Amino acid sequence: MGTIRLTVGQAIVRFMAEQFVERDGRQTRFIAGVWGIFGHGNVAGLGQALEELGDACDMPYYRPQNEQAQVHLAAAFAKHKNRLQTFACTSSIGPGATNMITAAAGATVNRLPVLLFPSDYFANRLPDPVLQQIEHPLEHDVSASDAFRPVSRYFDRISRPEQLLSSLPEAFRVLTDPVDTGAVTITLPEDVQSEAYDWPETFFERRVWRVRRPMPEPAVVEQVAALIRAAKAPLVITGGGTIYSEATAALDTFATRFGIPVTETQAGKGALPWNHPLNAGPIGAAGGLAANRLAREADLVISIGSRLGDFATGSKTIFQNPDATFVGINVGAMDAMKLRAIPLVADAREALAALTAALDVAVYAGTLSEYRERIAALKAEWDTIVDDYRTPRGGRADLAQPEVIGIVNEIVGGHATVICAAGSLPGDLLKLWRPEDPKAYHVEYGYSCMGYEIPAGLGVKLAEPDREVVVMIGDGTYLMLNSEIVTAVAEGLKITIVLFDNHGYQCILDLQHAVGVPGFGNELRFRDRGRNRLTGGYVPVDYREHAEAMGALSLFARTPEEIREAFAQARASDRVTMITVPVSPEKRAPSFEGWWDVPVAAASGQQGVRTAREGYERAVAKQRRELA
């Protein structure tokens, strides 16, 4: 057996370059490149390896400004690639490593593959305590990198080089498995990372990982087909799994042929174009009128590729028909079983094809015309409401957020990718954005992580350079993580960022009012010294100048006309562009018969809190606890 002498870092680069995935006969190199920030933990390990072997292995290196951001970026890239490709990320030990944890959790929650190599303290322990070492007093083998364990779908620490021989293949199995995927973390002690070993040459042979499409069990297909035939008011909820599985055409066929309305979650939005006759729009706490009314009455709810988070189910209040049956189509059994559903554990595309075939064999003609008319009427009503919110009222300043969303969507159309993650924008976008393509709507709402937006813009642009990318971001989240604008400048990545300046955390202020609490700690205000509270005037922040200082083309727009002019300038430029739009702190899209369980204080000296608590207890009574 031939061997080849390489360091651990070099072996990782060589190995990653030879890992491919295959689905539907198409092969893709799985790791597109490596993002990393170097420190003493990785500079001589993966850092040295990337410098020496990166070009030969076609393994490009990218430098972000923040380790959290590089992992968001990798996750967004993977999401846009339907999980068929991702980036690896390397960091130094200690703070560089723990900076990645937030975004690792986000990737795991959203079931998106990211491969993380945080560095770790010396395995030989001779220089202990090395700079940044925790020195846990009782558990001597614990390091800061152990904090990755709960947020990773696979975790390993390489304390001897040869452990890579079994660890790396297992890491790639997890990354490329549609059920198990998420953050995969292999921590690399700084000494081991640069140690050499004689690796078997076979370790670096090309390996193709098949991304499986599990077939549904025929008996369950028959059972579900019978339920569909018997249902009077069936309803589909589509999640992100439909898009990842490239099942959108199969979903269209299924819905159209049998007259079954499709409602959408944040991850599922775009599976059908907004104007598809059977797209009943978004469902749940931040959903629309049509979907939420259909959900209330539905007698058969079929979820496809959804983790059924509380926003999608209105914290389990949107299904009010006590006789409703639930079916879960999901590649993962855990998700398929939720809501006490009949689990159709399978790939979404295969399951939809099998159901369609079974219903065709049974000569099922679809839902009755009364139901189809009701769907059409509700959809028409919902579309009119959305039109109304999107339409600017005159050319004045003090625009409402929904108006800005409408204006931007009109400008960029239904094929540009809009990106968002936290704040009030995701709810408004879910209701008001009109995608016409499964890749036109990219909202991370599993972890709803402030700071995802701009790195995600870079990730999507790298995934599909020819598509227009628009990042929608609140002022609060911008202040938390904006520095990847510098990376966009360095990499020549052209995205357009629309910053909504409403003086702070307005969605949480809304929530605060809903739980009966007067405004406290959410708006960006000066400290009022007399009261010793943050109740002074607004702190002025010049976001336009801030982004310009980082090298962006930075514009300011107050009216619909100014937004259109700014976009014209943005589109004419090849630079990352930011358009700052001041918006009213109050005007957002309301709730459309959705509810979200956020507890209200059960004891308070304040009347407002007590009143809110009474309302909360009435609302909680509608929760379908038996669906837990």
Ligand SMILES: Cc1ncc(C[n+]2csc(CCOP(=O)(O)OP(=O)(O)O)c2C)c(N)n1
């Ligand atoms: C990292 C992180 N910290 C805290 C939160 C809780 N949170 C959700 S939205 C939000 C405020 C967002 O403010 P901004 O971006 O200005 O959006 P707005 O609510 O004004 O639309 C906060 C604090 C979060 N989702 N993520």
Ligand SMILES: [Mg+2]
């Ligand atoms: Mg804000």
